[in-house]
Structure formats: structure tokens, C-alpha cells
Amino acid sequence: MPELPEVETVRRGLEPVLAGARLARVTARRPDLRFPFPDGFGQRLTGARIEALRRRGKYILAPLDRGETLIIHLGMTGRFVIDDPRARRPAGDFALAAPADPKHAHVVFETEAGAVVTYFDARRFGFMDLTADGSIDAHPRFAGMGPEPLGAAFDADYLAAAFAGRRQAVKAVLLDQHVVAGLGNIYVNEALYRARISPLTAAGALTNKQRAGLVMTVRSVLEEAIEAGGSTLRDYANAEGAMGYFQHAFQVYGRAGEACRTPKCGGVVERAVQAGRSTFSCPRCQR
DNA sequence: CCCACGACCTGTGGGC
DNA sequence: TGCCCACAGGTCGTGG
The missing domain is CATH 1.10.8.50 (Helicase, Ruva Protein; domain 3)
Structure with missing residues (x-):
């Protein structure tokens, strides 16, 4: 699932469609993802205008004109698909990922301009929440969160x-x-x-x-x-x-057993398990 | 505080 | 082809 670069890419993709858009209707098609949706989720979003789309860590934040902010985490398999009849299909060739399975379409955002943005999440490790503006830093998800790695505080x-x-x-x-x-x-x-x-x-x-x-x-x-x-x-x-x-x-992720790419190293990438997650490294050039 | 591990949930790829 | 197991980009809670 998405780490910072993937979340940032998704944020940038959603921005032209959602930033500044008013939501004509928002529908949660099941009561929960990883956690239950907050009370009145659809109603609280329907009619609201999204002021901007931001990112903090792996979270997408959408402040609304109603004084609340929509918080989105993509978990492992969260994915957005935009259907915007006004938008021209992007030119050039790029590989399309496998289409999202409609049975995992859990949240549908419809804008007044006619765009439909659907959230898919097969494993449902993602979640959405609504919080009052200004309390983001106090929200349990963000309290104590470390600095942005691309920001000046990370040195x-x-x-x-x-x-x-x-x-x-x-x-x-x-x-x-x-x-x-x-x-x-x-x-x-x-x-x-x-x-x-x-x-x-x-x-x-x-x-x-x-x-x-x-x-x-x-x-x-x-x-x-x-x-x-x-x-x-x-x-x-x-x-x-x-x-x-x-x-x-x-260079190393998913390359266990393959040659280290460092020139003249001659090492072989190893897989180990740390805290239940795969670690990949070259024992020869990483000390 | 540290750490290992299981849990959450579904899909997929590899081995047999 | 089919079955079963291991594993998957994230986090949270528990128990030692």
C-alpha cells in the first residue's frame, strides 16, 4: 500500500477534481472500513465544498467549508478512481493498472460538476474520519506524528x-x-x-x-x-x-537472491524478517 | 520502554 | 487444472 510517494501521487490526481468542488452526494456503501465511518458521514459531506487537498504523512486531508476536515488513509489496498466526463483522457501511453473490482467500491463522491470519485479498498485496512478544523494536530492519528521527511524539520x-x-x-x-x-x-x-x-x-x-x-x-x-x-x-x-x-x-526491495547493484560489490541481496516484515539488504555493502 | 507476534481482510502467486 | 500456504505497500493491541 501506499507510502508517502503513492499517497502524494493520489493527492495530486484528486486535486484538480476535488479541490474547490462542492459535493452533490457522498455515499458510504457499507458501515465501515477498518473502523466504522463517523456518524452521519454521508450527510456531513453532502453539500460541503472541499477547500483544498493536503497530505500529512500517509494521510490525505480535505478541509471543508463547514469547519470539518475529511481524513483519509488508504491502508494497504485503498485506491481512488475518477470518472470525470468533462476531463479529456490523458494523452500518451502509460500502463493501466488492473481495473478495480466493483465489489470493493466502498465510498462514492459525486461533485456538483458531475465527476464521480470512487474509493475502492479490497482489504479494508483504510479508513476515513471527520474532525473539526484546527483539531487535526490533536486528533489521535496526528498527535505525536513525526515530521515530514521532505520538510525542513527532518535533518x-x-x-x-x-x-x-x-x-x-x-x-x-x-x-x-x-x-x-x-x-x-x-x-x-x-x-x-x-x-x-x-x-x-x-x-x-x-x-x-x-x-x-x-x-x-x-x-x-x-x-x-x-x-x-x-x-x-x-x-x-x-x-x-x-x-x-x-x-x-x-535496488533491494523484492530482490532477494539477486546481485547487489552497487558497482563491484559482488554481494547478494538478502531477505530477513524484522518485526514481521520483510527486510532486504546487501550484507556486503550495508554495515 | 522494547520487541515479537497476532489481528484485521482479501487477493495472488508459487509450489506441488 | 486445482489446492494450499505464504505473503502483501499499514497499523493497533497484547503479552512477555
Whole structure:
């Protein structure tokens, strides 16, 4: 599912259709996703105007003109599909992801301009909520959330403080959204590879130089992935139904048993399991 | 606080 | 072809 680059790609795809749009009707086709929809979900959105589309970590935020903000998390398999009769099909060729299965169409947003935006989520690990504006930072989902990895607050000094004294593996610490918001299993593996740091290293044992390097590689891998429209493994597709293509740039993720791509390294990518999730790394060039 | 593990839910791909 | 198991981009809760 979507990590920061995929969520940002989805946000950018939805923005031209939803930002500034008034919602003619919003329908939840079942009572819950991972959690129940908030009371009156459809009614509270119907008639509201979406002022903007923002992102925080892996969340999409849609502030409304009614003083509430719609919060959306895509979980593992959340996906939006836009049907906008006014929009011209984008030119050029791009690979289309497999069509979303209609039986997993859980929420339908219809705008007054006639666009229909449908949320699909096979596994239903995603969720939506409504909260009063201004209380986003107090919302349990956001309280204590770490800085944006592409923002100025995420730097070597910040990481020094966040990692200090932590004996937990650096990979697990980077996956903790309280430390930094938006990284997931793919990009943590790729950023550690680029920084030549073993995922198993205790976070508190990293050197200044390693932390500074990690800040750079986290940023670069996320920026490049956003540029590529995210990564498509199975379910992910952008709002136009197209696949991202950053998966072709993976250096370690999903490459167990294959040759390390570092020139002259000669190592073989290994798969390990940390906290129940696959870790990929080259034991030869990541220390 | 740390960590491993199971739970949530469905689909898919690989091995036999 | 069919079946079964392992695994999947995320988080949360529990128990040691």
C-alpha cells in the first residue's frame, strides 16, 4: 500500500477534481472500513465544498467549508478512481493498472460538476474520519506524528535526537510514524541501502555521518518515487488508473537472491524478517 | 520502554 | 487444472 510517494501521487490526481468542488452526494456503501465511518458521514459531506487537498504523512486531508476536515488513509489496498466526463483522457501511453473490482467500491463522491470519485479498498485496512478544523494536530492519528521527511524539520540534528539511546534496529525506528511520517517498508529498505546502512543496526549506534547520509537518501528516494508516480506492485494505481513506475528503480526491495547493484560489490541481496516484515539488504555493502 | 507476534481482510502467486 | 500456504505497500493491541 501506499507510502508517502503513492499517497502524494493520489493527492495530486484528486486535486484538480476535488479541490474547490462542492459535493452533490457522498455515499458510504457499507458501515465501515477498518473502523466504522463517523456518524452521519454521508450527510456531513453532502453539500460541503472541499477547500483544498493536503497530505500529512500517509494521510490525505480535505478541509471543508463547514469547519470539518475529511481524513483519509488508504491502508494497504485503498485506491481512488475518477470518472470525470468533462476531463479529456490523458494523452500518451502509460500502463493501466488492473481495473478495480466493483465489489470493493466502498465510498462514492459525486461533485456538483458531475465527476464521480470512487474509493475502492479490497482489504479494508483504510479508513476515513471527520474532525473539526484546527483539531487535526490533536486528533489521535496526528498527535505525536513525526515530521515530514521532505520538510525542513527532518535533518541530521533531528535524527540525532530521535535516535539517541535507541537500541531498536534503525529500520524499525524509521517505520515508526512518530519518528518520521510517511515511510513504509519499501522506501525504508531503499533509503537504508542508498545510505549503506544495515537495517539491523541499532538506531542509537549510528554515526553523525550516517545520520546525515540517511537524511539525504530518505529525501532522494522519496523525491524520485514521487517523480515516477509512486510504485505499483499489485493494487496501487493513481487516480487516473495508471501505474506508478518507481518499482523498476528498486535496488533491494523484492530482490532477494539477486546481485547487489552497487558497482563491484559482488554481494547478494538478502531477505530477513524484522518485526514481521520483510527486510532486504546487501550484507556486503550495508554495515 | 522494547520487541515479537497476532489481528484485521482479501487477493495472488508459487509450489506441488 | 486445482489446492494450499505464504505473503502483501499499514497499523493497533497484547503479552512477555
